Amino acid sequence: MFHNPLSIGSYRCGQGLPLLFIAGPCVMETESLVYSVADTLAELAAKSKLQIVFKSSFDKANRTSVNSFRGPGLDEGLRWLDNVKQRTGLPVTTDVHEPQQAAAVAQVCEILQIPAFLARQTDLVEAIATAAGSRGRVVNAKKPQFLAPEDMVHVARKCAAFGCPDVLLTDRGTMFGYGRLINDFRCVPVMQEFGTPVCFDATHSVQMPGGSTTGGNRKLVPFLARAAVSCGADAVFMETHPDPDKALSDGPNQVFLAEAPRLMRQLQQLRDQFISFAAETD
Numbered sequence: 001m002f003h004n005p006l007s008i009g010s011y012r013c014g015q016g017l018p019l020l021f022i023a024g025p026c027v028m029e030t031e032s033l034v035y036s037v038a039d040t041l042a043e044l045a046a047k048s049k050l051q052i053v054f055k056s057s058f059d060k061a062n063r064t065s066v067n068s069f070r071g072p073g074l075d076e077g078l079r080w081l082d083n084v085k086q087r088t089g090l091p092v093t094t095d096v097h098e099p100q101q102a103a104a105v106a107q108v109c110e111i112l113q114i115p116a117f118l119a120r121q122t123d124l125v126e127a128i129a130t131a132a133g134s135r136g137r138v139v140n141a142k143k144p145q146f147l148a149p150e151d152m153v154h155v156a157r158k159c160a161a162f163g164c165p166d167v168l169l170t171d172r173g174t175m176f177g178y179g180r181l182i183n184d185f186r187c188v189p190v191m192q193e194f195g196t197p198v199c200f201d202a203t204h205s206v207q208m209p210g211g212s213t214t215g216g217n218r219k220l221v222p223f224l225a226r227a228a229v230s231c232g233a234d235a236v237f238m239e240t241h242p243d244p245d246k247a248l249s250d251g252p253n254q255v256f257l258a259e260a261p262r263l264m265r266q267l268q269q270l271r272d273q274f275i276s277f278a279a280e281t282d
Contacts, residue, residue: 002156002195003166006138008110009091011051013168013234014197016278019271020235021264022093022111022140022199024055027071027249034080035087037242037257042088044261050268053111054090055239056081060249061097062117069248074101078108093140099127106131116142116172116204119155126162133163140168140199145175149187153194169194170237171228172201181207183224188231199235200228203253216253218244222263229270232278236267 005014013020023041028034038054045052058077060070071077081092085108093111096102097118105112112132118124119141132139141155149171156167169191173181183205191198202225208215225236241247244254255263 001160001165004195004197006166006168006197008051008053008138011053011091013051015192015234016275017234018051019229019233019268020197020199021050021052021267022055022235022237023052023240023260023264025241026057026239026247026254027060027069028056028058028077028080029069029071029248031072031080033242034084037240038084038088038090040257041240041260042090044264045090048261048265048268050264052090052264053093054081054084054088055093055113055237057095057249059097062115074104078104082108096124096128099124102127102131106135106137109137111138111140111168113140114142114155116144119144119147119152122158125155125158129159129162129164132159132166136166137164138166138168139164140170142170142172142201143174143187143191145173145181147174149184149190152191156194156196167196168199168235169196170199170201170235171205172237173205173207175209181205181209183227185227185231188228188233192232192234197234198232199237200225200233201237202228203237203239203250203255206253207250208252216250218253218255221253221255222266225263225267226270229267230274232274236264238263 091110095113171187239254241254244251
């Protein structure tokens with residue numbers, strides 16, 4: 001029913017393959033920031049032979065406060081992402097919040113992301129899957145914080161039914177109480193059983209929701225990311241920023257851009273070890 005491995009530009013993501021990294025600033029703050037981060041990630045991808053997809057949001061439509069920065073909007077954001085592709089050669093992705101945005105995003109992005117809060121919205125899933133399927137794109141469906149991993153099979157099946165068998169499922173933590181996300185690493189093998197590659201969102205998993213802005217602890221990102229890769233995650237989602245403490249969205253959770261290369265290389269080494277171990281136990 002699903003394609004595995006996935007083809008994303010020149011990359012391949014799935015069982016027995018190198019990690020796919022999805023990285024970039026949470027929100028598109030300025031055009032110069034987008035290009036600067038993308039250039040750095042492209043240099044890293046080339047130098048270290050890493051599979052990196054550039055990610056940033058043109059609209060943070062689910063901000064807690066009405067006064068929070070949301071981004072440049074659809075048209076300007078897609079122009080910036082298209083420029084990133086032209087200047088770096090990196091595949092790009094962004095999240096889609098409304099059905100009418102899907103077709104335009106699919107023209108530019110190799111991966112269309114369904115936000116976790118919206119993954120149960122059938123009309124949105126249909127629009128994204130239809131647009132992605134018509135252009136050979138991939139849908140990245142994030143597991144809602146309130147959903148068991150077993151229930152993500154229904155989201156994946158909707159995508160396939162609406163014309164896109166190229167599905168990546170992402171765990172970003174589960175809410176069991178107020179203000180805390182917990183990672184159950186059984187999510188990785190459970191969702192892989194559906195036949196899709198599975199991604200782990202290392203930065204949103206350290207969020208601490210509550211108050212006028214979401215808090216978090218970026219120091220925990222490496223621990224969770226290493227655990228997820230050791231459990232077989234095929235991809236890692238990691239938002240990164242040159243100066244996260246001054247970021248306009250999710251600053252406490254984002255990894256310092258200068259620290260990302262070391263962590264990514266370490267995670268790829270763990271992936272290589274996992275593949276070797278899996279081959280020995282088959």
